[in-house]
Amino acid sequence: xxxxxxxxxxxxxxxxxxxxxxxxxxxxxxxxxxxxxxxxxxxxxxxxxxxxxxxxxxxxxxxxxxxxxxxxxxxxxxxxxxxxxxxxxxxxxxxxxxxxxxxxxxxxxxxxxxxxxxxxxxxxxxxxxxxxxxxxxxxxxxxxxxxxxxxxxxxxxxxxxxxxxxxxxxxxxxxxxxxxxxxxxxxxxxxxxxxxxxxxxx
Numbered sequence: 001x002x003x004x005x006x007x008x009x010x011x012x013x014x015x016x017x018x019x020x021x022x023x024x025x026x027x028x029x030x031x032x033x034x035x036x037x038x039x040x041x042x043x044x045x046x047x048x049x050x051x052x053x054x055x056x057x058x059x060x061x062x063x064x065x066x067x068x069x070x071x072x073x074x075x076x077x078x079x080x081x082x083x084x085x086x087x088x089x090x091x092x093x094x095x096x097x098x099x100x101x102x103x104x105x106x107x108x109x110x111x112x113x114x115x116x117x118x119x120x121x122x123x124x125x126x127x128x129x130x131x132x133x134x135x136x137x138x139x140x141x142x143x144x145x146x147x148x149x150x151x152x153x154x155x156x157x158x159x160x161x162x163x164x165x166x167x168x169x170x171x172x173x174x175x176x177x178x179x180x181x182x183x184x185x186x187x188x189x190x191x192x193x194x195x196x197x198x199x200x201x202x
Contacts, residue, residue, distance in 0.1 A: 006035040006130065007074075007093070008105040009086060011169070012057050013050070014194060015064045016185050018167035020071075022132050025162040026105055027070045030130050035105065036074040037061045042083045052199060054078055063189045087119040090127060102127055107134035111151055124156050132162035176200040 006026050012019065015037065023035045039061055041054045051057065058075050065071035076093060077084045086104070093102055104127055106114075111131050114120050123129075131152070151157055167185055175182045177200050183191055194200065 002099060002101045003033045004031060004101045004103060005097075006030070006032040006103050006105050007038050007089075008035055009038045009040060009089075011040050011051055012037060012061050013052055013169050014057065014172065014186065014190060014199075015061050016167055016169060016172055016190075017187065018165035018185075020064060020187065021165060022105070022162050023071055024068070026130060026132070026160065029162075030103075030158075030160055032070075032103065032130075034070050034072060036072045037065070038074045038077060038089060040077050040084045056197070056199070060190050060193060063193055064187050066189070085118045087117070087123055090123065094126075104129045105132070106130075107132055109134045111157070114151060124154060127156065129154075129157045131157060131159050133159075133164045135164060135166045173200045177202075 006023075008019070008023055008026075010019070019037070023037065026032055027035050039054065039058045042051075052060075054075075058073055058078075061073035065073060076096075077089055080088055080092060090102060090104075093100075104123070106129060108131055111129070114123075117123065152159060172182050172185050175185070176194065186194070
């Protein structure tokens, strides 16, 4: 039987409890054997200057999932051309692991913009997509409703009733920079690493 791997893409700058709650929900309630956090070295929509070094963000994910055999950190995109495009990563993983099936994990906000992704038709044709709810502003919601409902009807797209999270990495970075206590937004080992390395404070 083919192993089904969920792929959760992101910069994880830093990985926080919202990411982990979604990931754990997916491996518990969706038909996934494992979930891999695919740490992106550069998102085409985000300036690279705002990111921690790739290996630091990978280390944070590794620390966050330690002890959970069904959650893994993946650096597959580190060796791919930049900026990172999902279709390139999917092709590389499918070639490297021909006996695995890969399923994409994404939030509703990403589903709404999927038609802008590179080779999105190829993604929809070859891979299943599990979508979790994301909090959107009323303005974004009204703009995106039409496109979202259209893609939710696609046979490869499944909505998963995962917990609705309103935690953002940008809020956490600002909180740390401002000297606020972020202990309940991050796991204790991740918070300790960030504190010891003096990340996000300058």
